[in-house]
Amino acid sequence: MPAKRKRRGADPDRKPREEISFWEFWTSIPIKLQRETITFVLINLGDIIMTWRLLTSHAIHPGGGRGNFYESNPVAGYILNHWGLPGMIYFKTAMVGVVVLITQIIAQSKLPLARKILNFGSVVVLCVVFYSIWLLRRHAGPPGM
Numbered sequence: 001m002p003a004k005r006k007r008r009g010a011d012p013d014r015k016p017r018e019e020i021s022f023w024e025f026w027t028s029i030p031i032k033l034q035r036e037t038i039t040f041v042l043i044n045l046g047d048i049i050m051t052w053r054l055l056t057s058h059a060i061h062p063g064g065g066r067g068n069f070y071e072s073n074p075v076a077g078y079i080l081n082h083w084g085l086p087g088m089i090y091f092k093t094a095m096v097g098v099v100v101l102i103t104q105i106i107a108q109s110k111l112p113l114a115r116k117i118l119n120f121g122s123v124v125v126l127c128v129v130f131y132s133i134w135l136l137r138r139h140a141g142p143p144g145m
Contacts, residue, residue: 050132
């Protein structure tokens with residue numbers, strides 16, 4: 001009869017692990033560059049909110065004409081035209097997730113590079129958010145005009 005193998009790292013005196021909630025599991029995952037990642041995600045949340053706000057408002061142009069804002073990114077514009085605002089929000093959220101995943105993979109071996117990527121991305125998206133705020137303040141009229 002073959003001998004039972006002991007699991008590596010198993011402690012016979014240890015009690016079985018208690019069940020933990022999904023939130024406890026999710027927040028216990030060690031990730032690198034937490035501050036930079038959270039900053040990047042929050043700034044992108046601002047971009048999503050500003051995109052929604054611009055696309056649901058009406059523009060008043062300097063010549064007195066009226067027209068809606070539009071998405072200038074051709075890929076995002078395609079998604080917006082085919083799947084509407086919910087599709088656009090899913091697309092932007094997925095892109096943020098992809099960038100975070102890639103930078104976490106890079107951070108495993110090249111932490112300074114991953115930090116630079118996240119910080120650069122945050123600055124670029126922050127500029128987009130400020131530009132969106134400027135557009136909204138300058139051209140948007142009340143909803144339903």
